[in-house]
Amino acid sequence: MATVENLPSPSTERPIGFGRLKRKEDARFIRGQGTYLDDIRLPGMVHGAILRSPYAHARIVSIDTSRALAHPNVAAVVTAKDLETLGLAWMPTISYDTQAVLAGDKVRFQGQEVAFVIASDEYSANDALQLIDVEYEPLPAIVNARKALDLDAPLIRDDKAGQRDNLASPTWEAGDEAATNRAFAEADTVVSRDIIYPRCHPAPLETCGIVADFDPKTGQLNIWNGNQAPHAHRTVYAHVAGLAEHMIRIRCSDIGGGFGNKVPVYPGYVCAIAGSIVAGVPVKWIENRTENLVSTGFARDYVMRAEMCSKDGKITGLRVDVIADHGAFDSTAQPTKFPAGFFHIVCGSYDLQASHVKVKAVYTNKAPGGVAYRCSFRITEAVYLVERMVDALALEMKADPIDLRMRSFIAPGQFPYETTTGWTYDSGNYAETMKVAMDIAGYDDLRREQREKRERGELMGIGVAFFTEGVGAGPRKHMDILGLAMNDGADLRVHPSGKAVVSISAQTQGQGHETTFAQIVAEELGIPPEDIEVRQGDTDKSPYGLGTYGSRSTPVSGAAVAVVSRKVRDKARLIAATMLETRPEDLAWEKGRWYVKGDPEKGAMIEDIALRAYSGEPMPEGMEGGLDAQVIYDPPNLTYPYGAYIAVVDVDPDTAQVTVRRIIAVDDCGVRINPMIVDGQIHGGLAEGVGIALMELLSFDAEGNCLNSSFMDYLIPTALECPDFELGETVTPCPHHPLGAKGVGESPNVGSPPAIVNAVIDALYETHGVDHIDMPCTPARVWAAMQGRAEPPQ
Amino acid sequence: MTINVSMTVNGTQVSHDIEPRMLLVHFIRETLALTGTHWGCDTSNCGACVVRIDGQPVKSCTILAAMCDGHEVATVESLEVDGQLDPIQMGFHERHALQCGFCTPGMLMTTRALLDENPDPTDHEIRVAISGAICRCTGYKNIVSAVRWAADHEAATANREG
Numbered sequence: 001m002a003t004v005e006n007l008p009s010p011s012t013e014r015p016i017g018f019g020r021l022k023r024k025e026d027a028r029f030i031r032g033q034g035t036y037l038d039d040i041r042l043p044g045m046v047h048g049a050i051l052r053s054p055y056a057h058a059r060i061v062s063i064d065t066s067r068a069l070a071h072p073n074v075a076a077v078v079t080a081k082d083l084e085t086l087g088l089a090w091m092p093t094i095s096y097d098t099q100a101v102l103a104g105d106k107v108r109f110q111g112q113e114v115a116f117v118i119a120s121d122e123y124s125a126n127d128a129l130q131l132i133d134v135e136y137e138p139l140p141a142i143v144n145a146r147k148a149l150d151l152d153a154p155l156i157r158d159d160k161a162g163q164r165d166n167l168a169s170p171t172w173e174a175g176d177e178a179a180t181n182r183a184f185a186e187a188d189t190v191v192s193r194d195i196i197y198p199r200c201h202p203a204p205l206e207t208c209g210i211v212a213d214f215d216p217k218t219g220q221l222n223i224w225n226g227n228q229a230p231h232a233h234r235t236v237y238a239h240v241a242g243l244a245e246h247m248i249r250i251r252c253s254d255i256g257g258g259f260g261n262k263v264p265v266y267p268g269y270v271c272a273i274a275g276s277i278v279a280g281v282p283v284k285w286i287e288n289r290t291e292n293l294v295s296t297g298f299a300r301d302y303v304m305r306a307e308m309c310s311k312d313g314k315i316t317g318l319r320v321d322v323i324a325d326h327g328a329f330d331s332t333a334q335p336t337k338f339p340a341g342f343f344h345i346v347c348g349s350y351d352l353q354a355s356h357v358k359v360k361a362v363y364t365n366k367a368p369g370g371v372a373y374r375c376s377f378r379i380t381e382a383v384y385l386v387e388r389m390v391d392a393l394a395l396e397m398k399a400d401p402i403d404l405r406m407r408s409f410i411a412p413g414q415f416p417y418e419t420t421t422g423w424t425y426d427s428g429n430y431a432e433t434m435k436v437a438m439d440i441a442g443y444d445d446l447r448r449e450q451r452e453k454r455e456r457g458e459l460m461g462i463g464v465a466f467f468t469e470g471v472g473a474g475p476r477k478h479m480d481i482l483g484l485a486m487n488d489g490a491d492l493r494v495h496p497s498g499k500a501v502v503s504i505s506a507q508t509q510g511q512g513h514e515t516t517f518a519q520i521v522a523e524e525l526g527i528p529p530e531d532i533e534v535r536q537g538d539t540d541k542s543p544y545g546l547g548t549y550g551s552r553s554t555p556v557s558g559a560a561v562a563v564v565s566r567k568v569r570d571k572a573r574l575i576a577a578t579m580l581e582t583r584p585e586d587l588a589w590e591k592g593r594w595y596v597k598g599d600p601e602k603g604a605m606i607e608d609i610a611l612r613a614y615s616g617e618p619m620p621e622g623m624e625g626g627l628d629a630q631v632i633y634d635p636p637n638l639t640y641p642y643g644a645y646i647a648v649v650d651v652d653p654d655t656a657q658v659t660v661r662r663i664i665a666v667d668d669c670g671v672r673i674n675p676m677i678v679d680g681q682i683h684g685g686l687a688e689g690v691g692i693a694l695m696e697l698l699s700f701d702a703e704g705n706c707l708n709s710s711f712m713d714y715l716i717p718t719a720l721e722c723p724d725f726e727l728g729e730t731v732t733p734c735p736h737h738p739l740g741a742k743g744v745g746e747s748p749n750v751g752s753p754p755a756i757v758n759a760v761i762d763a764l765y766e767t768h769g770v771d772h773i774d775m776p777c778t779p780a781r782v783w784a785a786m787q788g789r790a791e792p793p794q
Numbered sequence: 795m796t797i798n799v800s801m802t803v804n805g806t807q808v809s810h811d812i813e814p815r816m817l818l819v820h821f822i823r824e825t826l827a828l829t830g831t832h833w834g835c836d837t838s839n840c841g842a843c844v845v846r847i848d849g850q851p852v853k854s855c856t857i858l859a860a861m862c863d864g865h866e867v868a869t870v871e872s873l874e875v876d877g878q879l880d881p882i883q884m885g886f887h888e889r890h891a892l893q894c895g896f897c898t899p900g901m902l903m904t905t906r907a908l909l910d911e912n913p914d915p916t917d918h919e920i921r922v923a924i925s926g927a928i929c930r931c932t933g934y935k936n937i938v939s940a941v942r943w944a945a946d947h948e949a950a951t952a953n954r955e956g
Contacts, residue, residue, distance in 0.1 A: 029895030030883040032830020032870035039829040205834040205896045256896030257930045289835045510894025510931050683933030711839035719921040719934040
């Protein structure tokens with residue numbers, strides 16, 4: 001079986017459409033000529049810095065800014081009191097909660113924003129932070145989600161009228177409780193586990209920030225800000241600031257990674273905008289790494305209890321109860337009708353009899369968030385849980401974990417498949433993909449090697465995970481964020497020269513949109529990709545749409561680009577018919593050319609048609625000149641990529657250090673537009689999965705102090721922790737996507753943590769009786785588990 | 795209070811009065827407006843800020859500009875000469891060794907230094923060399939491949955010319 005990596009790259013030929021086209025955007029990045037946020041410099045620009053709370057929970061007794069204001073380079077110090085006069089002290093979150101822009105009454109998490117200093121330079125702004133005197137009256141803090149609803153728990157959100165406890169959202173359910181009870185009553189094997197998906201952080205290498213430039217003469221607000229959804233941000237700012245949307249322009253330029261962290265609007269953005277409005281000059285605010293880790297959108301923090309059952313060797317039922325820790329303000333990023341995101345895809349890739357899911361959310365004295373870290377709306381948590389549970393069930397049944405999965409998979413003939421929690425999976429052949437992964441891994445040989453090593457006292461584990469994701473949110477009848485339908489626009493203009501510009505509402509953070517989207521137009525219109533300019537990241541120059549997260553670029557925006565290209569092609573057909581003096585239905589299309597069916601020599605190239613469309617020659621009856629089109633694409637369903645991952649780990653018996661020796665990732669993301677970029681996405685997500693499984697953790701002590709506030713303590717995998725990833729593929733096209741594509745960006749982050757953790761348990765179960773461990777599998781935690789003292793992360 | 799520092803940056807002599815506490819990364823980015831060098835962590839963990847000082851790869855967030863007085867500094871902007879890309883830059887493009895591009899300048903300077911020291915590194919030697927640098931996008935696999943591409947390309951060029 002040839003893996004993707006071994007296939008030759010067609011670098012000698014110039015692919016017109018799909019294929020391993022090298023990236024257009026590389027030219028500036030390899031020269032150090034990218035324009036990231038901190039590279040923006042405007043005349044007269046000043047710098048902001050934020051004073052943050054040292055306490056997780058404390059009443060603010062007083063704030064004295066006089067010494068900071070006396071600093072010669074300080075222009076202004078903004079506190080909640082100042083924002084109140086502008087009506088900006090609180091802002092809406094993307095989950096219909098409110099969040100303090102600057103704390104006025106009390107602080108609710110360590111690192112919360114308390115004051116904003118504006119100074120002539122960054123060094124002075126940070127100096128001035130030391131000159132602000134804040135008197136706090138500390139309060140007891142809640143950091144454990146399980147204790148947030150205790151009767152004696154301190155009330156965190158006393159700012160909210162009617163809030164009597166720390167419940168952030170009431171219990172949300174999916175599936176059928178009664179049918180699930182029946183499945184469990186009829187089962188022959190039942191297992192249960194308490195499983196935590198601990199709090200971690202997307203930590204893009206470029207932190208968050210903004211340059212805000214309000215022009216008092218025109219009333220125009222110009223914003224430079226690397227974010228994943230510029231149009232949605234503009235709508236939020238329009239609401240918050242009371243400005244017309246056309247008076248706000250957001251430009252993203254280059255973004256140094258996002259992974260979900262750059263979806264929300266943060267208090268620092270509002271402070272910088274307010275600062276620019278008040279000061280009348282551009283204000284730049286860039287957070288440092290600690291600010292990024294302690295205050296911006298974290299991920300996961302799901303405390304889960306699950307039961308799974310089987311009958312006659314096949315998985316039949318699943319019952320899940322979740323407490324979601326949203327921190328001090330509910331700023332989770334989910335579609336409105338899905339308060340637990342898409343977590344109810346937890347029924348996984350299996351043909352279950354029934355399942356039932358309950359999720360409730362609590363406030364704690366931790367940073368707000370609950371963004372996806374390279375995952376479509378809580379699917380990572382769901383897949384982790386179900387794939388851990390399948391392995392727990394296999395242990396109990398003394399079954400091979402792959403055999404159990406194979407017996408329980410949804411069969412190819414069952415698609416489209418309605419899951420027990422209400423999803424309609426589009427297409428799949430799960431067993432085939434699993435087999436490809438087993439072939440690449442040499443599964444039977446690995447099991448043999450494992451037995452031999454055990455006899456020598458060596459600890460080796462083989463872990464499996466099979467995931468199904470739902471990506472590409474989403475159909476407007478089901479999905480919106482803050483009332484905005486999750487659709488995406490595309491505008492395509494073919495110029496008289498036959499060169500084209502396509503403007504999209506998706507927003508690259510490294511995904512290679514300039515290349516992939518040019519390839520889609522190239523495939524559809526036969527224009528070489530180098531002649532197609534892809535525009536994004538400027539709200540004045542791109543159509544409305546909800547941006548890039550949840551692997552939605554190809555499923556939604558990519559579909560929009562395919563559809564708009566086809567609209568242009570249809571128009572070109574009518575023009576070609578006039579040029580060729582024939583009927584449109586007598587024409588056939590081949591790349592870049594409409595030709596007469598009975599006389600293939602007679603045809604018109606797209607560039608000739610384009611020239612004609614702008615010329616003085618007659619157009620078809622009733623048709624306007626020009627060759628362009630626009631669409632807003634509303635996906636009929638999510639797409640459902642899936643994959644089979646196998647991890648091989650070695651555990652040092654003396655130090656409990658886990659080494660990930662191999663990861664085999666076989667993804668089926670439907671049709672691949674640029675397989676090189678797809679592979680790159682998978683590599684990156686696998687590395688993050690290694691990090692989450694082994695290293696990455698945001699933990700807190702009992703007082704709510706964040707213990708992982710820099711890269712000294714929040715550990716990101718390097719080249720030495722990551723193995724040489726082995727990829728494979730199967731291709732099952734999406735039946736409802738115009739290109740048959742499904743999206744892939746997040747799959748590796750979804751699939752790899754359960755594979756790695758299952759491998760760690762597989763290494764330790766027989767010899768040490770370890771049947772559960774929570775992430776991250778650090779040496780200390782693995783050692784404790786080996787001694788029978790496994791502790792959940794805090 | 796300011797002090798004067800003079801150094802050679804990318805072959806050009808520069809001299810500026812700066813605050814003694816100014817970090818080299820800020821001197822390069824703010825004073826010289828060479829924004830190809832990035833910063834990502836403040837704690838010398840991420841390597842986005844790597845430049846070469848007298849040929850050695852150094853994290854420019856961990857050294858004061860004043861400490862470079864009289865030394866030679868090279869940034870990512872020095873790699874392309876007269877419109878000719880350095881093989882390491884070509885390798886990163888050929889092997890899709892970058893996505894968001896934010897770590898790329900530091901990675902390029904780190905791996906250029908590696909190849910100058912060791913023109914034929916093993917994959918493990920490459921991984922050790924870049925282990926002080928974080929990439930969140932690529933999973934490192936294609937970076938290793940890119941460095942191999944550059945090493946092979948340079949060896950082939952040397953053979954042709956030799």
